[in-house]
Amino acid sequence: MGEDSANGWFMFDVIIAGCGPTGAMLAAELRLHDVRVLVLEKEPEPVPFVRALGLHIRSIEVMAMRGLLDRFLERGKQYPVGGFFAAITRPAPEGLDSAHAYVLGIPQPIIDELLEEHALELGAQIRRGREVVGFAQDDEGVTVELADGERLRSRYLVGCDGGRSTVRKLLGVGFPGEPSRTETLLGEMEVGVPQEEVIAKVTEVRETNKRFGLGPFGEGIYRVVVPAEGVSDRAEPPTLEDFRRQLRAIAGTDFGVHSPRWLSRFGDATRSAEHYRVGRVLLAGDAAHIHPPTGGQGLNLGVQDAFNLGWKLAARIRGWAPDGLLDTYEAERHPVAEDVLNNTRAQMELLSTEPGPRAVRELLTELMQFDEVNRYLIEKITAIGIRYDFGEGPDLLGRRLRDIDLKQGRLYDRTHQGRGLLLDPTETLSVDGWSDRVDVIADPTAALDVPAALLRPDGHIAWIGENQQDLNDHLTRWFGKPAN
Numbered sequence: 185m186g187e188d189s190a191n192g193w194f195m196f197d198v199i200i201a202g203c204g205p206t207g208a209m210l211a212a213e214l215r216l217h218d219v220r221v222l223v224l225e226k227e228p229e230p231v232p233f234v235r236a237l238g239l240h241i242r243s244i245e246v247m248a249m250r251g252l253l254d255r256f257l258e259r260g261k262q263y264p265v266g267g268f269f270a271a272i273t274r275p276a277p278e279g280l281d282s283a284h285a286y287v288l289g290i291p292q293p294i295i296d297e298l299l300e301e302h303a304l305e306l307g308a309q310i311r312r313g314r315e316v317v318g319f320a321q322d323d324e325g326v327t328v329e330l331a332d333g334e335r336l337r338s339r340y341l342v343g344c345d346g347g348r349s350t351v352r353k354l355l356g357v358g359f360p361g362e363p364s365r366t367e368t369l370l371g372e373m374e375v376g377v378p379q380e381e382v383i384a385k386v387t388e389v390r391e392t393n394k395r396f397g398l399g400p401f402g403e404g405i406y407r408v409v410v411p412a413e414g415v416s417d418r419a420e421p422p423t424l425e426d427f428r429r430q431l432r433a434i435a436g437t438d439f440g441v442h443s444p445r446w447l448s449r450f451g452d453a454t455r456s457a458e459h460y461r462v463g464r465v466l467l468a469g470d471a472a473h474i475h476p477p478t479g480g481q482g483l484n485l486g487v488q489d490a491f492n493l494g495w496k497l498a499a500r501i502r503g504w505a506p507d508g509l510l511d512t513y514e515a516e517r518h519p520v521a522e523d524v525l526n527n528t529r530a531q532m533e534l535l536s537t538e539p540g541p542r543a544v545r546e547l548l549t550e551l552m553q554f555d556e557v558n559r560y561l562i563e564k565i566t567a568i569g570i571r572y573d574f575g576e577g578p579d580l581l582g583r584r585l586r587d588i589d590l591k592q593g594r595l596y597d598r599t600h601q602g603r604g605l606l607l608d609p610t611e612t613l614s615v616d617g618w619s620d621r622v623d624v625i626a627d628p629t630a631a632l633d634v635p636a637a638l639l640r641p642d643g644h645i646a647w648i649g650e651n652q653q654d655l656n657d658h659l660t661r662w663f664g665k666p667a668n
């Protein structure tokens with residue numbers, strides 16, 4: 185058993201600061217392995233602000249892998265993939281490598297609600313109106329201090345507390361990058377002119393200015409996005425008058441906007457935590473990386489951080505984690521976040537109205553007529569192109585496996601419990617010794633291009649081959665020693 189198994193006196197194994205999408209997803213992943221989880225959320229009630237507008241392919245796959253897809257589909261709307269890189273509109277090429285190749289439009293408050301519901305169903309405790317203000321870690325665990333003075337003890341603390349993360353600051357981890365240079369106003373409100381008029385004007389203005397947007401959002405509400413240049417006081421929340429002025433400046437009309445539901449502003453600060461783990465304290469989601477929302481990747485990135493971390497931290501707590509497994513969280517996810525940061529930096533340049541960036545944008549638009557260029561950018565934004573470095577091997581090694589057809593049902597229907605999985609069309613291999621952690625599907629009909637594959641709980645391919653001894657070595661590498 186691992187180093188943490190003896191400390192049975194902790195009331196919780198893991199405390200998570202923050203119940204955004206990252207914290208809720210992580211809580212659920214930990215509960216799949218019976219880890220005792222407490223989520224502390226400073227807001228007494230969920231916030232209604234709509235930041236993210238939907239899920240990209242890999243996150244949709246993640247929901248399918250945990251049996252959540254039906255409830256997400258019920259509350260969302262499917263759109264074709266395409267037009268995400270710097271808002272360059274080009275449909276996706278044929279044959280994207282996914283059974284779920286669409287965008288799921290679903291406002292963030294609903295995503296948050298569904299993930300919180302999932303975590304609660306699996307037995308996570310979530311306490312709202314509880315703000316983490318301090319912590320101290322020692323060899324055995326972490327003492328977490330709340331704003332009301334209460335102290336709680338757990339083996340690990342994970343900061344999923346957003347871009348201004350208290351946990352990250354207290355941890356003293358550097359957050360290098362660039363401060364915000366370009367500010368944008370975002371709000372939801374009603375308009376005083378007919379929809380056709382709005383659409384015609386918006387189409388005209390967006391020909392030259394991609395940082396402007398005004399679109400219907402249901403129930404007569406419009407989502408308005410306008411540059412904040414000239415709206416000087418960054419410390420104060422924007423007013424409806426600020427929106428009117430900016431709209432008039434950019435579109436020549438304020439569309440008669442009125443009755444705002446909420447008004448906010450966001451910047452394009454781009455930063456990444458130097459470390460995702462210090463001892464028993466970890467960071468995930470916006471607490472570990474921030475970047476502008478171009479391409480709609482932040483929430484997706486955070487949910488996928490949680491998906492990568494959950495089973496590894498659970499393995500550590502349950503005592504079967506091989507040496508170094510928890511360190512692979514940072515090793516794998518830090519480069520992924522760096523790549524997202526870089527592609528958003530590039531997209532922000534391409535949204536500029538300056539002649540130079542506009543020329544580059546035109547050139548890239550031409551290049552995207554080549555299927556391979558278009559495919560490369562789509563796989564990047566939707567995160568299905570990620571390949572973790574698991575060493576030398578076939579191209580599939582380190583990639584996630586798509587939801588393939590099986591003799592009975594589909595692959596992702598068999599991954600709801602978050603366990604490892606040997607997919608063995610050869611019907612000759614075994615996971616004896618690891619069957620408490622790893623399932624087997626021996627199915628000669630499985631549409632797999634390699635003899636057999638070992639999947640981690642996050643669906644990434646950890647081994648490809650047909651030799652039992654080689655498989656045993658890789659089972660040990662990822663799932664620890666065999667049970668006696």
Ligand SMILES: Cc1cc2nc3c(=O)[nH]c(=O)nc-3n(C[C@H](O)[C@H](O)[C@H](O)COP(=O)(O)OP(=O)(O)OC[C@H]3O[C@@H](n4cnc5c(N)ncnc54)[C@H](O)[C@@H]3O)c2cc1C
Pocket residue numbers: 201202203204205206207224225226227234235236237238292314315316317344345346347349350351370450468469470471477479480481482483484485486
């Ligand atoms: C305008 C805008 C549009 C966006 N559009 C998209 C999009 O289309 N697609 C996409 O993928 N992403 C988008 N994003 C990014 C996305 O909203 C974030 O990346 C995502 O919310 C990050 O999730 P999180 O759980 O890591 O952090 P958060 O959602 O910020 O959640 C952190 C939680 O921690 C709580 N908290 C903070 N401090 C404490 C504390 N000390 N103690 C306890 N609790 C605490 C907060 O109240 C909050 O509930 C957008 C962002 C913006 C601003």
